[in-house]
Amino acid sequence: MAKEIAILGSTGSIGRQTLAVVAAHPEQFRVVALAAYNNAEVLAAQVRQFKPKLAVLLNPERAGDLAARIAPLSTQVMTGEKGLLAIARLPEVKLVVAAMVGIRSLAAIFAALDAGKDIALANKEAMVVAGELLMERARKRGRQIIPVDSEHSAIFQCLRQGGRVEKVIITASGGPLRNMTPAQMAAVTPQQALNHPTWSMGPKISIDSATLMNKGLEVIEAKHLFALDYDQIEVLIHPQSVVHSLVRYSDGALFAQLGPADMRIPIQYALSWPERWDLDSQVLDLAALGHLDFDYPDLERFPCLALAWRAGRAGGTYPAALNAADEVAVQYFLQGKLPLTAISRIVAEVLEEHQPGKVHNLEQILAVDAWARQRAAAIAEHI
Numbered sequence: 071m072a073k074e075i076a077i078l079g080s081t082g083s084i085g086r087q088t089l090a091v092v093a094a095h096p097e098q099f100r101v102v103a104l105a106a107y108n109n110a111e112v113l114a115a116q117v118r119q120f121k122p123k124l125a126v127l128l129n130p131e132r133a134g135d136l137a138a139r140i141a142p143l144s145t146q147v148m149t150g151e152k153g154l155l156a157i158a159r160l161p162e163v164k165l166v167v168a169a170m171v172g173i174r175s176l177a178a179i180f181a182a183l184d185a186g187k188d189i190a191l192a193n194k195e196a197m198v199v200a201g202e203l204l205m206e207r208a209r210k211r212g213r214q215i216i217p218v219d220s221e222h223s224a225i226f227q228c229l230r231q232g233g234r235v236e237k238v239i240i241t242a243s244g245g246p247l248r249n250m251t252p253a254q255m256a257a258v259t260p261q262q263a264l265n266h267p268t269w270s271m272g273p274k275i276s277i278d279s280a281t282l283m284n285k286g287l288e289v290i291e292a293k294h295l296f297a298l299d300y301d302q303i304e305v306l307i308h309p310q311s312v313v314h315s316l317v318r319y320s321d322g323a324l325f326a327q328l329g330p331a332d333m334r335i336p337i338q339y340a341l342s343w344p345e346r347w348d349l350d351s352q353v354l355d356l357a358a359l360g361h362l363d364f365d366y367p368d369l370e371r372f373p374c375l376a377l378a379w380r381a382g383r384a385g386g387t388y389p390a391a392l393n394a395a396d397e398v399a400v401q402y403f404l405q406g407k408l409p410l411t412a413i414s415r416i417v418a419e420v421l422e423e424h425q426p427g428k429v430h431n432l433e434q435i436l437a438v439d440a441w442a443r444q445r446a447a448a449i450a451e452h453i
């Protein structure tokens with residue numbers, strides 16, 4: 071029977087690849103709803119191809135354009151958070167793919183869990199800011215949160231051996247700045263920083279990969295997804311992006327998941343789990359590769375990784391402040407207003423000022439998010 075799915079963020083890098091997986095297995099899925107932020111043109115093309123029941127554009131100003139583009143199809147068009155919540159509650163949806171950037175879809179993810187849906191989670195920011203609440207909600211409702219991030223998918227797959235887990239080792243390519251000196255990093259342009267050596271991704275995550283903030287967010291994500299202590303998590307630089315992550319058990323046995331840098335693999339696994347299906351991905355030629363390299367991360371040159379570890383360990387509302395400050399700082403860098411090295415400075419100052427609290431509910435997270443954004447912007451304007 072076809073699995074009924076909804077995709078939040080269908081026009082993005084993950085969203086489009088999710089639809090490519092769906093298109094490769096037309097008998098396995100029915101796309102019930104799609105959502106994006108602004109991109110009426112791409113969303114309209116997706117609506118014409120997959121004929122969902124509901125299509126949502128967060129930006130109300132673009133909804134009219136979407137409706138005009140998809141006429142005379144019967145797909146309903148909605149806008150704003152109301153639209154995302156409507157998707158989350160559609161009775162026929164079984165799995166929601168959370169692939170929007172930022173935390174705009176957080177309420178919809180909670181609503182989907184409450185409505186009895188499983189989540190395929192690409193949107194790591196949701197787990198970073200609300201990990202405990204999300205995992206508790208999923209447990210209470212008996213739902214699954216299946217990771218889409220390649221590292222977390224690898225860990226998810228390696229955690230099926232039984233026995234005591236001693237370490238989870240998250241790999242990082244090191245990004246495009248891996249071998250740069252601090253002076254070179256200070257002068258890097260958005261174009262250079264967006265040019266990831268092994269993965270093709272959206273702009274926010276590409277910059278986070280260049281600063282290694284992305285790896286820090288992944289550490290926090292892994293802590294919650296797999297109920298780990300921070301002492302059980304390690305990060306290693308692995309420039310080839312072939313080993314997607316590893317799990318070491320208490321007898322010394324180390325399990326890794328390897329594969330080409332093709333996000334369709336973890337996306338498809340999140341959709342097909344607990345089954346594994348065929349995919350036309352590139353075959354990895356290990357002999358041609360010859361060697362796989364690993365190194366420790368340099369926390370001096372990549373302070374964002376250290377900041378994320380610190381915010382994660384401190385817990386409470388710190389990760390929400392970190393996430394929001396980073397998002398604002400990345401926008402300043404992408405707009406050419408600040409150097410890349412200002413990102414860690416802004417995040418550090420916001421964390422320094424933050425008055426933390428225990429996370430109780432979504433409203434509190436959104437309030438911290440708003441405060442941290444405002445502070446980050448104010449700091450950025452004065453650098």
Ligand SMILES: NC(=O)c1ccc[n+]([C@@H]2O[C@H](COP(=O)([O-])OP(=O)(O)OC[C@H]3O[C@@H](n4cnc5c(N)ncnc54)[C@H](OP(=O)(O)O)[C@@H]3O)[C@@H](O)[C@H]2O)c1
Pocket residue numbers: 078079080081082083084085105106107108109110128168169170171172174175192193194195218219220269270271272273274275333
């Ligand atoms: N790309 C990857 O390989 C990868 C890997 C692991 C995890 N992830 C995670 O997956 C999520 C999506 O990443 P991506 O690379 O697919 O991003 P992306 O290509 O930038 O796409 C983002 C999606 O979110 C929407 N969006 C943009 N700005 C938004 C905003 N302010 N509020 C709400 N939605 C917004 C976009 O809609 P419009 O097109 O209409 O603007 C698009 O549908 C992120 O959380 C990222 O960390 C990505």
